[in-house]
Amino acid sequence: MPSALVEKYFRADKLPQIWCPGCGHGIVTRAIAAAIEKAGLDKDKVCVVSGIGCSSRAPGYLDFNTLHTTHGRALAFATGVKLAHPELKVIVITGDGDCTAIGGNHFIHACRRNIGITTILYNNNIYGMTGGQYSPTTPKFEKGTTAPYGNIDKAFDVCNLASSAGATYVGRSTAYHAALLTSLVQNGLNNDGFSLIEAISGCPTYYGRKNKKGDAVNMMEWYKNHAVNIAAASKMTPEALEGKFLIGEFKNSPEPEYTSEYQKIIDRMKKER
Amino acid sequence: MKRKHRLMQGNEACVEGAIAAGMKFYAGYPITPSTEIAEISAEKLPLVGGKFIQMEDEIAGMAAIIGASLTGLKSMTATSGPGFSLKQENIGYAAIAEIPCVIVNVQRGGPSTGLPTSPAQGDVMQARWGTHGDHPIIALTPSSVRETFDLTVRAFNLTEKYRVPVILLMDEVIGHMREKVELPDPSELTIIDRKRPTCSSEDYLPFMPEADLVPPMADFCTGYRYHVTGLIHDETGFPSNSYQVADQLIRRLMDKIEMHKEDIITWEEENTEDAEILLLAYGCTARAAKAAVKALRSKGVKVGFFRPITIWPFPEERVRELAEKVKTIVVPEMNLGQLVLEVERLCNNVTKVERVNKINGEIIYPEEIIRKVEEVL
Numbered sequence: 001m002p003s004a005l006v007e008k009y010f011r012a013d014k015l016p017q018i019w020c021p022g023c024g025h026g027i028v029t030r031a032i033a034a035a036i037e038k039a040g041l042d043k044d045k046v047c048v049v050s051g052i053g054c055s056s057r058a059p060g061y062l063d064f065n066t067l068h069t070t071h072g073r074a075l076a077f078a079t080g081v082k083l084a085h086p087e088l089k090v091i092v093i094t095g096d097g098d099c100t101a102i103g104g105n106h107f108i109h110a111c112r113r114n115i116g117i118t119t120i121l122y123n124n125n126i127y128g129m130t131g132g133q134y135s136p137t138t139p140k141f142e143k144g145t146t147a148p149y150g151n152i153d154k155a156f157d158v159c160n161l162a163s164s165a166g167a168t169y170v171g172r173s174t175a176y177h178a179a180l181l182t183s184l185v186q187n188g189l190n191n192d193g194f195s196l197i198e199a200i201s202g203c204p205t206y207y208g209r210k211n212k213k214g215d216a217v218n219m220m221e222w223y224k225n226h227a228v229n230i231a232a233a234s235k236m237t238p239e240a241l242e243g244k245f246l247i248g249e250f251k252n253s254p255e256p257e258y259t260s261e262y263q264k265i266i267d268r269m270k271k272e273r
Numbered sequence: 274m275k276r277k278h279r280l281m282q283g284n285e286a287c288v289e290g291a292i293a294a295g296m297k298f299y300a301g302y303p304i305t306p307s308t309e310i311a312e313i314s315a316e317k318l319p320l321v322g323g324k325f326i327q328m329e330d331e332i333a334g335m336a337a338i339i340g341a342s343l344t345g346l347k348s349m350t351a352t353s354g355p356g357f358s359l360k361q362e363n364i365g366y367a368a369i370a371e372i373p374c375v376i377v378n379v380q381r382g383g384p385s386t387g388l389p390t391s392p393a394q395g396d397v398m399q400a401r402w403g404t405h406g407d408h409p410i411i412a413l414t415p416s417s418v419r420e421t422f423d424l425t426v427r428a429f430n431l432t433e434k435y436r437v438p439v440i441l442l443m444d445e446v447i448g449h450m451r452e453k454v455e456l457p458d459p460s461e462l463t464i465i466d467r468k469r470p471t472c473s474s475e476d477y478l479p480f481m482p483e484a485d486l487v488p489p490m491a492d493f494c495t496g497y498r499y500h501v502t503g504l505i506h507d508e509t510g511f512p513s514n515s516y517q518v519a520d521q522l523i524r525r526l527m528d529k530i531e532m533h534k535e536d537i538i539t540w541e542e543e544n545t546e547d548a549e550i551l552l553l554a555y556g557c558t559a560r561a562a563k564a565a566v567k568a569l570r571s572k573g574v575k576v577g578f579f580r581p582i583t584i585w586p587f588p589e590e591r592v593r594e595l596a597e598k599v600k601t602i603v604v605p606e607m608n609l610g611q612l613v614l615e616v617e618r619l620c621n622n623v624t625k626v627e628r629v630n631k632i633n634g635e636i637i638y639p640e641e642i643i644r645k646v647e648e649v650l
C-alpha cells in the first residue's frame with residue numbers, strides 16, 4: 001500500500017520507477033515530497049524542472065507541473081518559468097553531472113542572480129545514467145569507467161561553490177539522513193531567493209561497485225558513520241573530524257530575489273510614464 | 274492612432290513587430306549583428322509588463338524562452354552565427370515538445386567567429402537541419418525593414434498556431450539597414466494566440482492532436498498538471514519506448530507542416546509570365562536581384578523574379594511550375610550554394626540552374642547578377 005504522502009504527491013501509475021534496487025534517488029525524491037507537504041504548497045503552483053540523468057527522471061513520478069529538459073539546462077529553463085511567473089514555486093532536480101559539469105555555467109549564474117528556485121542536487125559522485133563515468137564530484141583517485149586508473153581531477157564541493165556564487169540558502173544531507181534532508185528542502189522552499197540543497201545519494205550500481213563501497217546497505221552505513229552535522233562539528237577536534245564530511249545548514253542569508261527586483265523596474269516605469 | 278513615418282533599422286522593426294504580436298518575454302545573449310534586438314527588447318518589454326533577461330549564453334537564452342512560453346508568454350530570442358549554433362539542441366527540444374517560440378538569426382559570415390560585422394546567407398541549411406533528428410521547422414526571410422516587422426508578427430502567429438519553432442532568418446544588411454517605414458496600426462494586424470484546452474483538467478491529454486494535428490496547449494501551472502519531456506512521448510506527455518509511438522509522433526510533427534504548407538508558404542514574384550530566365554533570391558540579395566531584373570527588362574531581356582519569403586518549408590510547387598516554364602534559373606546567394614540545392618533538386622536536370630555566389634563579406638551587386646544572366650543568354 002502506498003503511503004498517504006506517495007498517494008498525494010506521486011503519479012502512482014508511473015511507478016515503479018526506473019531506478020536500480022538500492023539507489024538513493026528514491027529516498028531523496030520522497031524527502032522532497034515530504035518537504036512540499038510540510039511547506040503546504042499548492043500542487044498546481046509548483047513547477048518541477050530537471051535535466052537529464054537518473055536523478056532528472058524524478059519529476060516524471062511527481063504529480064506537479066513537470067518539465068524534463070535537456071542535459072545540464074534545467075536551471076536555464078527554470079529561470080524562464082520563474083521570471084515569467086514569479087508567483088510559482090520552481091524546484092529544480094538535477095544530478096552532479098547535470099548541474100556542475102555540463103550545467104555548471106547555468107548553476108553559478110542562477111546562484112549569482114539569487115532567482116527564486118529551490119535546487120536539489122542528487123550527488124552520487126558519478127554519471128549513473130550513462131554507466132559510471134567520473135563526474136566533477138568524483139573524489140580524487142576514485143574510479144569511474146572513464147577513470148580506470150583513478151580520477152586525477154579535484155572534486156567540487158558543490159555547497160561551497162553555490163555559497164560563493166551567491167546562493168542565499170545552502171545545505172547538505174544524505175539519503176540516510178532523510179529527515180534532515182526534508183527540513184533543509186523545506187527551508188529552501190521558504191527562502192525567496194536561490195537555494196541549493198545537496199543530497200548525497202548512493203549509486204551502488206556504478207559508483208559503489210567501481211569503488212568497492214559494498215552494497216546499498218554498506219553505503220548507507222558509510223553515510224551514517226561519516227556525516228557530521230555542522231552544529232556538532234564546531235565542538236569536535238580536528239582529529240575527530242578526520243575523514244568525516246559535514247551535513248546540515250551551511251548558509252541562510254536572505255537577500256532580495258531576482259524576479260521581485262525585476263518587478264520593481266516594471267512598477268517604477270509604470271509610475272514614471 | 275496617428276500614422277507616422279519613422280526611419281528605422283531592421284533590428285528595431287523586428288522588436289516592434291514582436292511587441293505588436295504580443296511578445297512578453299525575451300532571453301538572449303548579445304552578439305553582432307543582432308545585439309540591437311536584445312537592447313531594444315530590454316528597453317521596451319518592461320514598459321508593456323513583459324520581461325527581459327540577459328542569460329549567461331545562447332543555450333540558456335533558448336532554454337529560458339521555452340520555459341517562459343510554457344507558462345503562456347509569447348517568447349523570442351535573437352542571435353547570430355556562433356549563437357545560432359549554440360541554440361540548436363534546445364531548438365530541437367521546442368520542436369519535439371511543441372513549444373511556441375521565435376528565434377531570430379541575423380546572419381553574419383561564418384564558420385566560427387568568421388566575419389562578425391559582415392553579411393552572409395550561410396545559415397540556410399543550418400536553419401533547416403541545425404538540430405539533430407527529423408524535426409519540423411519554419412523559417413522566414415525578410416528583405417526590407419518593413420517586411421522584418423511583418424514577418425516577425427507572422428513568425429509569432431505561425432509558432433502559436435502550429436506549435437513549431439519559427440526562425441526569422443535575417444542578414445546583417447537587413448538588420449542594420451535603415452529605411453523609412455510606416456508601421457501598421459495595431460488594429461490592422463491579425464494576431465493569433467495558441468489554442469488552449471477547453472476540456473477539464475481531468476480530461477486533458479496534453480499531446481492529443483486535434484484534426485489540424487496540433488494539440489491544445491495549457492499554460493503550465495494553471496491547474497492542468499502535466500509532464501513535458503524531450504524524450505519520445507505519447508499523447509499523455511510521458512516517455513514511451515514503443516516503436517509505434519515514436520513513429521507516430523515524428524510523423525505527426527512533420528505532417529503539421531505538410532498539412533498546412535499552403536498557409537505557411539509565401540513568396541513574391543514579378544515578371545514571371547513571359548520569363549525565360551528566372552532570378553531566385555532571398556533576403557538582402559533579393560534586392561540586388563530585383564534591381565537586376567529591372568535593368569535587364571529595360572534592355573528587353575525576358576527575365577523574371579522569384580523570392581521565397583518562407584524558405585522552410587520551401588515553395589516547392591511554385592518553383593517546380595516555374596522551372597517548367599523558364600529555360601534557366603539563376604540563384605544568387607551569399608554562400609557557396611545552399612538554397613540552390615533545393616532549386617536543382619526541383620529542376621531535376623531539366624531546367625538549367627546557374628549560381629552566383631559570394632562569401633567574402635560583401636553583398637552581391639546587381640551588376641554581378643546581370644553579368645551572369647548575359648552569360649547564359
Ligand SMILES: Cc1ncc(C[n+]2csc(CCOP(=O)(O)OP(=O)(O)O)c2C)c(N)n1
Nearest residue numbers: 052053054055071095096097098127128129
Ligand atoms: C548534451 C548531452 N550530452 C551527454 C548526454 C548523455 N548523458 C545523459 S545523462 C548523463 C550524466 C548524468 O549524470 P548525473 O547528472 O550525475 O545524473 P545521474 O544519472 O548520476 O543521476 C550524460 C552524460 C546527454 N543526454 N546530452
Ligand code: SF4
Nearest residue numbers: 019020023054128203
Ligand atoms: S545507475 Fe546508479 S544512479 Fe542510476 S538508478 Fe542505478 S543506482 Fe541509481
